[in-house]
Amino acid sequence: MSECSYNLVKMKGEIELVITGMDCADCALTLQKSVARLAGVQACSVNFGSGRMRVNGSVAVAVVNRTVTALGYGVDAETTPGQHGDRQVLWLRLLRSPRNVLTLVGMVFLGLAFAAQAADSNLVTTLFSLGALAGLYFPTRAGWAALRNRRGLDMNVLMTIAALGAFAIGEYAEAATVIVLFSLGEALEGFTLERARESVRSLTALASDEATVVKPCMDCESHRGRAMPDGSGNYQAGPCPWCDAHLLTVAVESLALGAVILVSPGERIPMDGVVRSGQSAINQAPITGESMPVEKNAGAQVFAGTVNGEGALEIEVTHLERDNTLARMIHLVEEAQEQKSPAQRFVDRFARVYTPGVVSVAVAVAALPPLLLGEPFLDSPSGHGWLYRALTMLVIACPCALVIATPVTVISAISAAARRGVLIKGGAFLEILGRVRVVAFDKTGTLTYGRPQLVAMECTNGDCTTRPDCADCNEMLVVAAAVERSSSHPLARAVVQAAEQRGLRQLRASDVRTLPGRGVQGKVNGSAVLVGSPELFHDSEFLSPAFCEQVETAERRGQTVMLVGENRVVRGYLVVSDPPRGNSRAALAALSDGNAVRTVMLTGDNAAVAAAVAESVGVQQVRAGMLPEDKMVTVQALAAEHGAVAMVGDGVNDTPALAAADVGIAMGSAGTAQALETADVALMGDDLAALPVVMRLGRRALRIMRFNIWFALILKGVFLVAAVTGAASLWMAVFADMGASLFVTLNGMRLLREKLLR
Numbered sequence: 001m002s003e004c005s006y007n008l009v010k011m012k013g014e015i016e017l018v019i020t021g022m023d024c025a026d027c028a029l030t031l032q033k034s035v036a037r038l039a040g041v042q043a044c045s046v047n048f049g050s051g052r053m054r055v056n057g058s059v060a061v062a063v064v065n066r067t068v069t070a071l072g073y074g075v076d077a078e079t080t081p082g083q084h085g086d087r088q089v090l091w092l093r094l095l096r097s098p099r100n101v102l103t104l105v106g107m108v109f110l111g112l113a114f115a116a117q118a119a120d121s122n123l124v125t126t127l128f129s130l131g132a133l134a135g136l137y138f139p140t141r142a143g144w145a146a147l148r149n150r151r152g153l154d155m156n157v158l159m160t161i162a163a164l165g166a167f168a169i170g171e172y173a174e175a176a177t178v179i180v181l182f183s184l185g186e187a188l189e190g191f192t193l194e195r196a197r198e199s200v201r202s203l204t205a206l207a208s209d210e211a212t213v214v215k216p217c218m219d220c221e222s223h224r225g226r227a228m229p230d231g232s233g234n235y236q237a238g239p240c241p242w243c244d245a246h247l248l249t250v251a252v253e254s255l256a257l258g259a260v261i262l263v264s265p266g267e268r269i270p271m272d273g274v275v276r277s278g279q280s281a282i283n284q285a286p287i288t289g290e291s292m293p294v295e296k297n298a299g300a301q302v303f304a305g306t307v308n309g310e311g312a313l314e315i316e317v318t319h320l321e322r323d324n325t326l327a328r329m330i331h332l333v334e335e336a337q338e339q340k341s342p343a344q345r346f347v348d349r350f351a352r353v354y355t356p357g358v359v360s361v362a363v364a365v366a367a368l369p370p371l372l373l374g375e376p377f378l379d380s381p382s383g384h385g386w387l388y389r390a391l392t393m394l395v396i397a398c399p400c401a402l403v404i405a406t407p408v409t410v411i412s413a414i415s416a417a418a419r420r421g422v423l424i425k426g427g428a429f430l431e432i433l434g435r436v437r438v439v440a441f442d443k444t445g446t447l448t449y450g451r452p453q454l455v456a457m458e459c460t461n462g463d464c465t466t467r468p469d470c471a472d473c474n475e476m477l478v479v480a481a482a483v484e485r486s487s488s489h490p491l492a493r494a495v496v497q498a499a500e501q502r503g504l505r506q507l508r509a510s511d512v513r514t515l516p517g518r519g520v521q522g523k524v525n526g527s528a529v530l531v532g533s534p535e536l537f538h539d540s541e542f543l544s545p546a547f548c549e550q551v552e553t554a555e556r557r558g559q560t561v562m563l564v565g566e567n568r569v570v571r572g573y574l575v576v577s578d579p580p581r582g583n584s585r586a587a588l589a590a591l592s593d594g595n596a597v598r599t600v601m602l603t604g605d606n607a608a609v610a611a612a613v614a615e616s617v618g619v620q621q622v623r624a625g626m627l628p629e630d631k632m633v634t635v636q637a638l639a640a641e642h643g644a645v646a647m648v649g650d651g652v653n654d655t656p657a658l659a660a661a662d663v664g665i666a667m668g669s670a671g672t673a674q675a676l677e678t679a680d681v682a683l684m685g686d687d688l689a690a691l692p693v694v695m696r697l698g699r700r701a702l703r704i705m706r707f708n709i710w711f712a713l714i715l716k717g718v719f720l721v722a723a724v725t726g727a728a729s730l731w732m733a734v735f736a737d738m739g740a741s742l743f744v745t746l747n748g749m750r751l752l753r754e755k756l757l758r
């Protein structure tokens with residue numbers, strides 16, 4: 001994008017730019033402060049994770065752009081979604097950053113200089129100087145900006161001093177190499193980080209730009225004046241009853257809520273919406289990571305970015321382009337990548353002490369031995385002086401490898417998870433996932449499908465069992481459905497659905513109150529109705545031993561029994577079956593084998609049902625009969641006993657437990673906006689298979705972060721000692737420093753690679 005396409009007129013409000021070539025959280029801060037100082041700017045925030053800069057105030061885009069380029073970073077004008085994601089273009093975009101271009105120029109001079117040295121040419125010094133100049137330009141400017149913004153001795157300052165110092169003592173080759181390799185290292189880190197960011201941004205590329213809208217023929221000229229089919233006079237204007245609807249191709253941002261769009265077989269769904277007509281299996285992998293297509297028909301929710309299967313679908317748009325699930329997901333990922341993990345905060349704190357510490361030791365090393373012991377300060381033909389050692393230490397003082405060690409890992413891991421339909425809300429939760437010892441599961445809707453069906457019912461009327469279609473049973477179902485209609489519990493839906501399927505009459509209930517984890521109560525036709533778990537009724541005297549026997553038999557099969565009471569008399573029971581999810585067992589096995597974590601099921605259902613379900617999914621421990629607050633207390637107790645606890649739930653009757661856990665993992669978040677926003681980790685799909693995968697990812701991320709930090713620390717320590725004792729040359733320090741930064745960056749980036757997962 002050329003300069004001229006930027007608006008020179010002052011913009012009021014918010015400007016958003018994508019910055020390229022940012023390779024450290026430090027540069028993000030320097031950039032942020034530099035732009036915030038511009039006249040007219042009220043606020044500026046730079047998101048290091050996403051590479052986005054937001055500027056508020058009244059300032060010309062060109063001015064902001066100039067400031068950013070002056071510090072050596074690139075600006076990408078294409079901030080509209082759907083414009084990213086091309087690998088080839090990434091290279092070109094990086095070359096748009098002047099810092100990278102000068103690095104390249106510096107490398108060319110360096111190469112020429114070494115060639116000249118080999119050929120014994122007298123151009124050597126000139127070429128090294130030119131290389132050094134090219135390499136110095138941006139680090140010096142950025143270092144100056146950092147000093148001016150009182151950000152202390154950042155790495156640009158250190159490297160600039162080291163290069164200038166080496167130059168001053170006549171070590172031209174070292175001077176040029178130090179600074180050019182430093183710039184190259186930064187550029188490569190920038191490139192790898194850019195790739196990690198790209199991998200999330202490329203999700204936006206999934207969104208289509210255009211959609212086919214179904215528009216009724218309006219104000220039809222050719223049919224004006226004709227008698228309306230419904231006899232309401234002559235047609236004048238409005239929707240034409242005779243013409244077919246028009247199909248129009250429009251840009252998605254122009255679609256309003258309620259618009260109806262047509263999605264052909266095989267096409268990508270352009271907007272979030274609800275299916276109005278048609279039936280199709282939809283591949284939701286881009287959003288949820290689920291590999292199997294999901295069958296959808298009228299009334300089902302569909303997501304932008306997913307791919308339609310065999311059937312054509314008419315979809316009513318429910319979200320504007322900017323707040324569809326895909327957009328929200330990407331936004332949350334970008335926010336998550338910005339959250340500092342505890343490891344990162346530790347490193348930042350450490351670097352704040354480490355760098356000034358090493359610099360002061362370096363000053364002492366340069367000054368004291370020559371002053372007190374008469375040692376040589378400058379280089380002499382017999383060897384290096386103490387200034388040389390001090391310069392070497394400045395290079396080692398650079399915290400580059402340390403500060404890049406954790407963010408690159410966090411960004412890569414969060415990107416990798418997002419591409420598999422799992423949202424991790426920041427480095428902190430990633431670290432906790434890596435440390436989790438116990439995973440607690442809610443039963444209904446989590447280990448089971450949460451779509452229970454009424455499979456049997458029986459009333460206390462004596463001859464009920466002998467009649468297949470018992471009128472009293474149906475009456476009981478009518479009354480139960482009346483109160484359950486106000487509850488959103490999966491069991492409630494099963495009851496209402498069964499009543500509807502049987503075509504029974506509908507009664508209205510009043511004063512309905514849900515008893516979380518137990519049942520519901522309300523008034524129907526003046527009598528008090530109570531529907532819920534058998535425990536709610538255990539003081540009822542009307543339960544015969546035979547009745548209790550039947551209830552218990554059903555429960556031992558893993559079916560949930562709800563009793564229906566009217567005016568304190570038990571009318572009968574409803575048996576509901578909610579089969580375990582097909583992959584629960586495999587997911588739990590993978591968790592306890594591969595990840596060595598303890599699995600616990602928490603359920604409000606009674607012990608018999610719980611035991612049957614636990615048996616079929618293979619969960620290690622069961623806690624039954626729990627009210628929502630018991631689940632919370634249990635989570636806390638598990639944490640106290642074993643260490644970090646993850647709680648997996650669907651958000652029904654388990655919200656307190658999700659909040660109490662060290663990390664709350666919500667299932668099926670694509671469908672519920674609230675779960676997506678509030679969970680610490682959101683599984684977009686209804687698929688437990690993603691769980692062992694993210695746990696493994698967390699573990700790897702934690703391992704890599706720890707390794708990276710220790711690696712950088714030990715390397716620095718060794719070289720520090722070597723530098724003071726004169727065993728390390730400037731060369732070694734430069735290669736060790738750049739090598740370490742690159743190594744930890746690439747090590748963190750491994751998490752992006754597909755192979756590691758599933």
Ligand code: ADP
Nearest residue numbers: 443444487489517518519532533603604605653
């Ligand atoms: P889970 O822990 O398995 O997700 P809940 O805590 O949601 O289960 O519910 C526990 C028990 O409470 C259910 O098995 C059921 O007996 C009773 N219950 C809860 N809500 C309702 C309701 N709306 N209608 C009838 N029974 C209910």
Ligand code: MG
Nearest residue numbers: 442444652653
């Ligand atoms: Mg539940």
